[in-house]
Amino acid sequence: MEEKQTYLPPQDEEGIDLIALVRQLWNGRKTIIICTLVFMMLGLLAALTMKRIYTVSSTMVPQMSSRNNSSLGSLAALAGVDLGMTNTSSELSPVIYPQIVNSVPFRMELMNAPLHYDKAPFPVSMYTYAKEYHKPSAMDYVLKYTVGLPGTLIGLFRKDKEEPVIMDAASVGDSIPKPIRVSIEQEKILQRIGHNVTLSVDKKEGYLTLTVTGSEPLQTAELAMTAQQLLQEEVTRFRTEKAQDNLSYVEARYKEIKAETESLQTQLAAVRDRSQDMTSSQSRLQQERLQTKYNVSSAIYSEMAKQLEQAKMQVKRDTPSLTIIQPVTVPSNPANSRARTLIVWTFLGILLGCGYVLAKEYWPKLKGMMRGEEDQNGTLE
Secondary structure: OOOOOOOOOOOOOOOOOHHHHHHHHHHOHHHHHHHHHHHHHHHHHHHHHOOOOEEEEEEEEEEOOOOOHHHHHHHHHHOOOOOOOOOOOOOOOHHHHHHHHHOHHHHHHHHOOOEOOOOOOOOEOHHHHHHHHOOOOHHHHHHHOOOOHHHHHHHHHOOOOOOOOOOOHHHHOOOOOOOOOOOHHHHHHHHHHHHHEEEEEEOOOOEEEEEEEEOOHHHHHHHHHHHHHHHHHHHHHHHOHHHHHHHHHHHHHHHHHHHHHHHHHHHHHHHHHHOOOOOOHHHHHHHHHHHHHHHHHHHHHHHHHHHHHHHHHHHHHHOOEEEEEEOOOOOOOOOOOHHHHHHHHHHHHHHHHHHHHHHHHHHHHHHHHHHHHHHHHHHHO
16 A cells, blocks of 8 residues: 655745754853843942932913903914914913923023922022032943043133123113023023923813923922913913003003192192182182192093003903913822833843844854855856
8 A cells, every 4th residue: 555645844944943042042041141140230230320300290271361362263273273363462372381481581580499409408599509519429420421521521621701690671771681691500400401391282182281300309399380380470471461561551640640639639628728718709710720620630530540440450351370280299209210220221131142142153154144145146247
């Protein structure tokens, strides 16, 4: 009888032999263990010397007035819809809020705001803390003399500049605005604030998210509260600028007409007292003139009082508000974890060790295959 022959499919010679890979990794286990231990020690060093980072987030919803169509346009712009409306100068779209947070005056206000630090006996500003209380860590020195060595060498040959003075129009007594000048140390702190304090706008849902990172829990929370308050004040100043100017003008005029009315009232009372026993035409004429002036002044005074109340109401109507959905809370745990850092470094050591062992085995074969292809191409030519 003829034996039945079983057909066996040819094996793919180019396939990956998993058993051979596992055997190769087992043979090179000493190299993998050494590489893993080295990276584990590096990870432990990085975990022990890394700076603790705390993160605070706050969610806000901008409340805008609805007295005109420009408010509708602002809300539409926040949602990403263009209605073809042009905002008036008294309206400020929430899309512009992140630009306010990134502006130099806003960051300088944050830099000069007093905050609580563990190393400071009383609240100090970020600039004062950086100059008097902050001490660089071991990792800071390592980064300074490795990655930042070129900048350190350039700084040694740079001439020391005098501390510039921030000029303002109010300080010089004129109406010409002066440019803001900052020192090199201030510029570094401002850049750090720009990275640590961010404001994002969700155009679809219509809310703002303020995110602040810092080195200490209480300091980070206070910095977030200060940024939140400054944003409210800056938006209020822009939105109520015209209304405040009108209120100041009406209030000044109201005080003037009030003083004039009271003066005329006093003069009229004195003339009436003197003319009780006098019946001359001159005294009656003087009394009538004062009475007429007083009546006009009193009417203007009543009208200005109404305008003053209207101006105050207009300021209140124009004052925007940020409804706090998620308030600022003091973080209890840091955002970065030492255990996570150690695990990442250990895993990286395992990957590099396995990669080295496999490359040591397969690199000669790959090199031989590439050399064979080059020889074959040369023969064909």
